[in-house]
Amino acid sequence: MSGIYEMDSDEMSDDDEVPDMPSLWHSAIHTNGALSSPVSSLESSSQSFSLEKLLTEHKEHIRVEKEVEEIRTLLQTKSGGFINAIEDDNELSGPAGKGLQDQHARVLKQFHMHDSRMRQERPGMHVFHPERYLCNFDAGLHPCHCGFRNVNDSVIEKHVHNLEAHEYKQLLTKGAIPHCLGKIVCKDEFMRWMFLLMSVYEDQESLPDLLHKVIEIIHRDPGWRPAVSDICSILVNYGATEEELLGKNENHFSDRSKCLVQPNYKPKSKDSPSNGFSLENLEAVLQVLTEALTSSENSYCGMELNVLLHAVCLISLDVRLDNMALLCTIQQCVTAILDHYTEVDWRQQRLYLSRMLGTMSTVAQEKQHLKAQDRASTNEQEQLEAQDRAGINEQKRLEAQDRAGINKQEQLGAQDRARTNEQEEFEAKDRARTNEQEHLEAQNRAHTNEQEHLEAQDRARTNAHNMAHIVDVILPTERGFYLHRGMGYVMLHSILGTSQTVTDEELSNLEIQDLIPFIDYIDDLLKTDPYLLSSVILILGKCVGPNISLSPHEQEQLKSLMEKLKCIRVSDDLGILDRTLVKDMIARLTTRWNLNIQAGRSKQMRLFEFSSPAKKMKITQVQSLQALSDSDDDMEQGNGEMGT
Secondary structure (H helix, E strand, O other): OOOOOOOOOOOOOOOOOOOOHHHHHHHHHHOOOOOOOHHHHHHHHHHHOOHHHHHHHHHHHHHHHHHHHHHHHHHHHOOOOHHHHHHOOOOOOOHHHOOOOHHHHHHHHHOOOOOOOOOOOOOOEOOOOHHHOOOOOOOOOOHHHHOOOOOOOOHHHHHHHOOOHHHHHHHHHOOOHHHHHHHOOOHHHHHHHHHHHHHOOOOOOOHHHHHHHHHHHHHHOOOOOOOHHHHHHHHHHHOOOHHHHHHHHHHHOOOHHHOOOOOOOOOOOOOOOOOOOOHHHHHHHHHHHHHHHHOOOOOOOHHHHHHHHHHHHHHOOEOOOOOOOOHHHHHHHHHHHHHHOOHHHHHHHHHHHHHHHHOHHHHHHHHHHHHHHHHHHHHHHHHHHHHHHHHHHHHHHHHHHHHHHHHHHHHOHHHHHHHHHHHHHHHHHHHHHHHHHHHHHHHHHHHHHHHHHHHHHHHHHHHHHHHHHHHHHOOOOHHHHHHHHHHHHHHHHHHHOOOOOOOHHHHHOOOHHHHHHHHHHHHHHHHHOHHHHHHHHHHHHHHHOOHHHOOHHHHHHHHHHHHHHHOOOOOOEOOEHHHHHHHHHHHHHHHHHHHHHHHOOOOOOOOOHHHOOOOOOOOOOOOOHHHHHHHHHHHHHHHHHHHO
16 A cells, blocks of 8 residues: 555664654655554554565565575586586596596596695604503512612611602602712622613602713713613513514524513503603613613623614604704713624624614614514404304204294195295295395405505505614714615615515615615606605715715715616606606715715815916017028029129
């Protein structure tokens, strides 16, 4: 009706306000000059927000949403929709990319980004298992558990023999221990207790004081050194396994108890799962070992040093030692171990050390992989046995059903025929189910084989990176450089999968020219596995060594190696950033080699060229053309006079 102010819900926005009574009254009076009733205006305004109108709008909203959903579904399923173009960025070969033309797929493939697999830190491995932490002893270890006895019945021996756990801190942090140690008869047993207790000492504030006391005693008494058996016992107590800890050295010990001696003590049961050892305790153990190696000579034999070197290098691979944790401490300990070899032991053990360190990561990883396979096979065997038991029970149930069916068949032949038909139908379904199950098993086997292949490739990359880290642990001293070249040569053969057997003669006479055949494998790895190639480049650089150790003959060989490495052309690919990173590594390596070659040239050059003695000059007399013509005229005149 005209003349009445109406406001529908469609025309009214969310921010609009309902007009008040005076505005309605004013609008009713001045609309078309006619007077309208304010009551009728309010009734029309209330009808616009009625329940019937709201329900109608709700149904309309549902209808519109349904149409939008149908359009979205149509765009997703229809070939060439924009959803397909978005999904094509991740997988061009998937179902979403089948609708694209080949030329479009090739263009999109150029912009496809591959995930980077290269990592700066070494992946490491689980050397220490947290569930095995404190498996042999804990902080409640008493000196009597380490063989301490009260022999002289002195005051200090009585006090140590009757110690309680809460008195350990007061005894160990006092400065009187190094001075009173000479009055103790079982001094070695007491020091063994201090060393083992320091490895699991829980008070981190007092740990530096205890470490200082142990190092002070080492300097005061050159006769005591931590035994290899105690060091191995500490590492086993941290969660390492004996097989991985000894490695190839296990074959050289007829009696393993000589290498692994545990204290006569049983730790208390754990109330809660442990987080594993503390890095501060491990660092203290390594510092004590380093001080013991550097403060005396001939404290350990060659075989014991082999065990220590293998154990310390294996420690550096633990996953908890990330972000270069304890790297300097481990490097100092490894250097002290190498310097502790006598000349006779070094000549006897250096080839064995090159092989041991070159295959250490592979052997440890293979052992862990075999253990995982054993656990998986055991679980699979248990699952198969459970399935067999379930099958036997099912067979018994079917036999019982068959017996019941036979009895019922004798009574009702018609039901028996129906049951037979049902049984045949069930058997047909069972055969179809069996065929489907075999098909799924074949697919699972194919998927398992593919998964095992990918896991093998990942293990190869991880193993190669761990090998490169082991080379970094050994500092480039004279003996360290010898191990760099020997173990790097063994590592490259293992990583690249060459069928050549490395002999002792090759290891003892290695030169830079022996590394040139490995360059042929780089081009293939550049296309297939840049991450693996990065580890090869790192090991190759360590095999060459620093410039100070290269002779002029080896510098000429290095030129040949560098020129062959420069011949490899690495094309940048925006989608594969790992290839660009490897290209940068090769460029930096060849630049360093080039600088080493230039720095190795003779520096005996003349500072001032003019200071050299002058060369002897040969003086020749030259006559001018006029003098020659005058001499010719004189000769002709003389001849004429003679003729007259």
